[in-house]
Amino acid sequence: MLSTEEIKGIEEAIGVVPYKKAACIEALKVVQQHRKWISDESLKEVAGYMEMSAEELDSVATFYNLIFRQPVGRHVILVCDSISCWVMGQEKLKEKLNERLQIDYGQTTKDGRFTLLPNPCLGTCDCAPAIMVGNDLYRNIKMDGLDEILNKYE
Ligand code: FES
Structure with missing residues (x-):
């Protein structure tokens, strides 16, 4: 109800x-x-x-890809997989996320903390690569700054 x-x-x-x-x-x-x-x-x-x-x-x-028809983790990470982000290292970023979280697209971490999903352009192509965590947009992501971003989320 x-x-x-x-x-x-x-x-x-x-x-x-x-x-x-x-x-x-x-x-x-x-x-x-x-x-x-x-x-x-x-x-x-x-x-x-x-x-x-x-x-x-x-x-x-x-x-509509932002309506979740399956359970998701406490924080959904959307990884932009469109052209500008791809050119600026999206694949490496995704690999690092896969490694760090031990999940691939469509999966949720065992502790229910994160779900990882691909997403078409996040609308900030001039600051690629970009991801969103929940409602927070991160731009110009450097590989060595990824842990700092993830550590913000319980
Ligand atoms: S291509 Fe990634 S934000 Fe547009």
Whole structure:
């Protein structure tokens, strides 16, 4: 069942679009903020509230890569894998993350601390390579500065 806070957030999102369905991604984001990911049950609850079928909402949810349909760690690391970051050493950065966290894309560390995901351009191509950890954007990453970034997150 959607919580009062979730309903409040969803209603706010609906309030700024011309019709209810147009807020479906925002509605999923609101619920994800509270539950960390969108389970099948959460998806059905949101679909019911948005007057959509679960299948219709799932097709949106699975298209949008920042809606997590599987459990994720406490912090999701998005590694930009687009051209500027690739040219500026993204592959080495990813290798270092793989080695440091002992996970590959789509996986979560055993302690549930991090999930690692690839992401198309993070919108800061002039400061490549870039990653995001949760809502924090890191640019111009140097290999020897990676541990310092990771150590900020419990
Ligand atoms: S290519 Fe990495 S931020 Fe744009």
